[in-house]
Amino acid sequence: MTSTTVADLAPLLETIGRHIGAQHVLTAPGDTAAYLREERGLYDGRTPAVLRPGSAEEVGFIVAACAEAGAPIVPQGGNTGLVGGQMPFGELVVSLARLDKIRQVDPIDMTMTVEAGCILDTIHNAAEAVGCLFPLHIASQGSCRIGGNLATNAGGTAVLRYGNAKELVLGLEVVLADGRVWNGLKRLRKNNAGYDLKQLFLGTEGTLGIITAAVLKLFPAPAQRTTAFLAVPDPEHALKLLHRLRGLAGDGLTTFELMADFGIETVLKHMPGTVRPFAGRYDWYVLTEFSAPTRAFDLGALMESGLEAAMEAGEVTDAVIAASEAQADALWRLREDMSEAQKHEGGSIKHDVSVPVSKVPEFLARALPAVTAELPGLRPCPFGHVGDGNIHFNLSQPVGMEKAAFIDMWERFNRIVHDIVTEMDGSIAAEHGIGRLKAHELAHYADPLALELMGRLKHALDPLGLLNPGKVLEV
Amino acid sequence: MTSTTVADLAPLLETIGRHIGAQHVLTAPGDTAAYLREERGLYDGRTPAVLRPGSAEEVGFIVAACAEAGAPIVPQGGNTGLVGGQMPFGELVVSLARLDKIRQVDPIDMTMTVEAGCILDTIHNAAEAVGCLFPLHIASQGSCRIGGNLATNAGGTAVLRYGNAKELVLGLEVVLADGRVWNGLKRLRKNNAGYDLKQLFLGTEGTLGIITAAVLKLFPAPAQRTTAFLAVPDPEHALKLLHRLRGLAGDGLTTFELMADFGIETVLKHMPGTVRPFAGRYDWYVLTEFSAPTRAFDLGALMESGLEAAMEAGEVTDAVIAASEAQADALWRLREDMSEAQKHEGGSIKHDVSVPVSKVPEFLARALPAVTAELPGLRPCPFGHVGDGNIHFNLSQPVGMEKAAFIDMWERFNRIVHDIVTEMDGSIAAEHGIGRLKAHELAHYADPLALELMGRLKHALDPLGLLNPGKVLEV
Numbered sequence: 001m002t003s004t005t006v007a008d009l010a011p012l013l014e015t016i017g018r019h020i021g022a023q024h025v026l027t028a029p030g031d032t033a034a035y036l037r038e039e040r041g042l043y044d045g046r047t048p049a050v051l052r053p054g055s056a057e058e059v060g061f062i063v064a065a066c067a068e069a070g071a072p073i074v075p076q077g078g079n080t081g082l083v084g085g086q087m088p089f090g091e092l093v094v095s096l097a098r099l100d101k102i103r104q105v106d107p108i109d110m111t112m113t114v115e116a117g118c119i120l121d122t123i124h125n126a127a128e129a130v131g132c133l134f135p136l137h138i139a140s141q142g143s144c145r146i147g148g149n150l151a152t153n154a155g156g157t158a159v160l161r162y163g164n165a166k167e168l169v170l171g172l173e174v175v176l177a178d179g180r181v182w183n184g185l186k187r188l189r190k191n192n193a194g195y196d197l198k199q200l201f202l203g204t205e206g207t208l209g210i211i212t213a214a215v216l217k218l219f220p221a222p223a224q225r226t227t228a229f230l231a232v233p234d235p236e237h238a239l240k241l242l243h244r245l246r247g248l249a250g251d252g253l254t255t256f257e258l259m260a261d262f263g264i265e266t267v268l269k270h271m272p273g274t275v276r277p278f279a280g281r282y283d284w285y286v287l288t289e290f291s292a293p294t295r296a297f298d299l300g301a302l303m304e305s306g307l308e309a310a311m312e313a314g315e316v317t318d319a320v321i322a323a324s325e326a327q328a329d330a331l332w333r334l335r336e337d338m339s340e341a342q343k344h345e346g347g348s349i350k351h352d353v354s355v356p357v358s359k360v361p362e363f364l365a366r367a368l369p370a371v372t373a374e375l376p377g378l379r380p381c382p383f384g385h386v387g388d389g390n391i392h393f394n395l396s397q398p399v400g401m402e403k404a405a406f407i408d409m410w411e412r413f414n415r416i417v418h419d420i421v422t423e424m425d426g427s428i429a430a431e432h433g434i435g436r437l438k439a440h441e442l443a444h445y446a447d448p449l450a451l452e453l454m455g456r457l458k459h460a461l462d463p464l465g466l467l468n469p470g471k472v473l474e475v
Numbered sequence: 476m477t478s479t480t481v482a483d484l485a486p487l488l489e490t491i492g493r494h495i496g497a498q499h500v501l502t503a504p505g506d507t508a509a510y511l512r513e514e515r516g517l518y519d520g521r522t523p524a525v526l527r528p529g530s531a532e533e534v535g536f537i538v539a540a541c542a543e544a545g546a547p548i549v550p551q552g553g554n555t556g557l558v559g560g561q562m563p564f565g566e567l568v569v570s571l572a573r574l575d576k577i578r579q580v581d582p583i584d585m586t587m588t589v590e591a592g593c594i595l596d597t598i599h600n601a602a603e604a605v606g607c608l609f610p611l612h613i614a615s616q617g618s619c620r621i622g623g624n625l626a627t628n629a630g631g632t633a634v635l636r637y638g639n640a641k642e643l644v645l646g647l648e649v650v651l652a653d654g655r656v657w658n659g660l661k662r663l664r665k666n667n668a669g670y671d672l673k674q675l676f677l678g679t680e681g682t683l684g685i686i687t688a689a690v691l692k693l694f695p696a697p698a699q700r701t702t703a704f705l706a707v708p709d710p711e712h713a714l715k716l717l718h719r720l721r722g723l724a725g726d727g728l729t730t731f732e733l734m735a736d737f738g739i740e741t742v743l744k745h746m747p748g749t750v751r752p753f754a755g756r757y758d759w760y761v762l763t764e765f766s767a768p769t770r771a772f773d774l775g776a777l778m779e780s781g782l783e784a785a786m787e788a789g790e791v792t793d794a795v796i797a798a799s800e801a802q803a804d805a806l807w808r809l810r811e812d813m814s815e816a817q818k819h820e821g822g823s824i825k826h827d828v829s830v831p832v833s834k835v836p837e838f839l840a841r842a843l844p845a846v847t848a849e850l851p852g853l854r855p856c857p858f859g860h861v862g863d864g865n866i867h868f869n870l871s872q873p874v875g876m877e878k879a880a881f882i883d884m885w886e887r888f889n890r891i892v893h894d895i896v897t898e899m900d901g902s903i904a905a906e907h908g909i910g911r912l913k914a915h916e917l918a919h920y921a922d923p924l925a926l927e928l929m930g931r932l933k934h935a936l937d938p939l940g941l942l943n944p945g946k947v948l949e950v
Binding site: 106111192200239355356425433 | 581583584585586627628630634638639641642651655657658659661662663664665666667668669670671672674675677678679683695714718721722723724725726727767768769771772773777780829830831832833860862863864865900901902903904905906907908909913917920921922924925926928929931932934935936947948
């Protein structure tokens with residue numbers, strides 16, 4: 001597609017414009033710019049046109065017309081993806097943003113049927129309005145759209161208790177590569193009537209079909225929560241603490257996030273209004289939260305008893321339990337602002353990796369010296385969902401280094417970090433997906449047989465290769 | 476394969492016997508009989524040979540050899556399936572029973588790596604030994620094997636809290652249709668590195684590959700449980716009660732089963748040692764259980780307070796809370812013995828259906844009069860996992876009717892029940908799968924586009940159609 005110009009596509013765009021309205025076919029650079037650059041500016045997206053259909057039927061019409069014309073497509077939700085999966089490099093963009101209706105909310109079934117363009121926070125609010133919880137929580141929730149969350153199998157801070165995005169789905173509506181709409185919007189908790197087709201489209205980043213709507217699982221809304229910020233001696237003790245708190249609270253343990261000193265200091269330095277949680281400064285911190293849909297027992301007392309025992313056991317060296325919602329929010333900011341704060345420290349090379357939970361300490365013990373040996377002055381900023389074995393192994397550039405020169409080292413650090421992860425039977429893409437950024441890494445590391453099976457699926461469902469080409473799979 | 480005789484296959488069986496040991500190639504009718512008849516005697520299985528490999532490599536060898544010879548295969552675990560998915564009708568049987576090793580248990584990762592032939596109860600015990608829970612609980616757990624549980628996406632009495640079998644899996648090892656072994660035995664809680672290939676094999680009943688091992692998720696073992704048996708006025712009130720108890724206990728609500736009078740009376744009549752739970756006799760009953768991995772709060776008190784409020788609200792008309800483990804087990808028997816007890820009342824036509832949870836009362840209100848109108852004297856025995864919207868809509872024959880004549884009516888009752896389920900956007904196969912029994916029903920009811928997609932998957936992964944042919948999909 002790189003050589004295709006708008007002129008070549010004029011008849012196709014005109015056909016589409018007649019069907020979805022010409023005002024929904026954007027070609028002027030001023031109109032398309034917002035779809036061509038993601039937050040960190042890692043890519044220079046290019047597209048002949050951004051198409052903004054208003055219904056699944058219109059998405060189907062576009063895809064069918066593009067299939068006939070041989071024009072490849074990149075589906076896009078809120079354009080918040082971190083691996084470039086939503087970026088066009090010459091392809092047409094199909095924005096799902098106008099499919100933003102909540103079709104149904106049912107607090108007895110505990111389900112919500114939403115269109116792909118619904119913003120995640122809108123879904124949170126709609127669930128809350130009926131006394132329920134939709135537990136997918138990620139940093140971009142104010143602007144990301146659920147279709148993208150499902151297509152990338154998003155993770156976040158509540159996976160420990162509620163699972164990844166794909167585990168929160170009962171049914172899907174999908175536009176297939178030939179433009180037909182598959183309606184799999186079942187609201188069933190159990191359904192073994194044939195192959196579970198929705199699994200083909202969840203987490204496959206729009207390469208096998210375009211999700212246009214979904215039935216989501218809801219949960220009882222928390223009636224109480226208690227949030228604590230802790231200093232821990234090291235990741236090994238953090239794991240022991242995790243095990244202790246899970247044994248104590250079971251599913252009441254809904255958050256367990258590990259952070260290193262550099263990250264916390266960076267947040268405190270750059271993010272206005274953030275507050276040091278306690279006087280001391282430590283190497284490692286944990287943010288943890290208990291929450292429960294009932295007030296039948298006292299979560300705060302449970303947390304206190306757990307932390308008391310943990311301090312006696314040497315797993316926790318300092319602790320603060322939030323005394324109010326406002327204080328809980330302040331503690332959460334120390335974790336949530338971390339990616340944003342890091343931008344103020346220059347270039348950041350990011351790795352979104354996972355290992356078996358028990359191996360997180362070993363991973364850190366191996367990876368930290370390996371990356372600092374590669375580049376003296378490098379400031380690692382590991383943090384993340386240790387209860388899921390998922391570490392955001394981010395690396396801030398040395399002070400004073402040229403940002404571009406640092407970013408140019410990305411491949412070298414990939415090799416170091418991903419080699420260790422692979423040796424430990426981990427994943428080079430825990431929750432952000434493969435997209436464009438890691439397609440080459442996947443090709444490098446994945447079992448050839450697995451890649452072959454993925455290729456067979458791609459061929460079976462998108463034989464012309466027009467859906468999000470070059471994402472996930474290189475070819 | 477129906478015309479294939481052992482003689483035709485002699486060279487193939489000899490090749491296989493040389494590799495896996497001739498004693499593991501069973502051809503004598505006395506040796507194969509146990510593999511050819513399931514519990515209810517619904518099928519007359521036929522096979523030239525039962526093959527009993529001892530490793531994934533040997534399974535792979537067999538499948539490769541069969542692929543070369545064009546010989547179709549039926550994989551079989553514990554032979555407990557209820558829809559004939561494990562039954563051969565002329566094909567070779569590959570029994571996974573000898574792959575029965577637990578490869579690893581890790582209470583920090585909360586994972587267990589098991590081979591496909593492990594008996595479910597063995598897995599329960601191994602989890603318990605390290606203070607953990609593997610929460611898949613089904614009636615056949617003493618003899619079913621985990622490979623079959625995963626291949627059929629088994630359900631059971633703990634789905635309400637823990638999900639179906641496929642939600643309990645982190646990784647898989649699978650022998651593909653050409654005999655190669657795909658090792659996807661990751662122990663990761665998060666992994667978005669490419670398409671989630673294990674989903675192709677979970678719940679697809681051995682038609683796309685043969686599961687040889689799996690990494691299972693474990694959970695903290697319950698430290699306390701409280702079990703109650705309740706009389707409820709009707710299914711509508713049972714739903715209200717479900718909502719109340721979930722709001723009260725959250726994930727502490729781990730069981731919620733609805734049963735009709737006929738079922739309970741049948742158990743009390745036929746199953747030795749069962750005891751009437753309370754003096755009164757009622758139309759509908761609920762078995763419910765709270766359990767939690769902590770003793771930090773009192774589940775019994777929580778249950779009592781919930782039931783008190785429910786009685787005031789008219790949701791519960793009579794109740795007993797188990798005062799001991801023995802009493803809890805006695806209450807469970809009323810539910811667990813139901814299928815067995817029904818055998819004493821003659822023929823039973825079974826439907827394993829689901830609808831959205833909120834529609835269970837409507838389903839029962841429509842389906843009960845419809846089936847009794849079709850055959851006066853029919854004794855419906857609906858029971859099941861109402862919290863999952865899953866009803867085992869079993870029909871016991873009229874007293875005095877010829878059993879065979881009744882069983883001959885299966886298709887007619889299918890049409891009545893499955894028509895209603897389909898109109899209500901439910902599923903004709905909630906947790907038992909499609910197998911042979913419902914392949915025709917699936918072809919009748921499924922969206923043609925969905926069937927086409929299933930066919931494309933089958934073709935992509937088993938192009939020769941040699942894996943469990945005629946199961947799930949008719950062709």
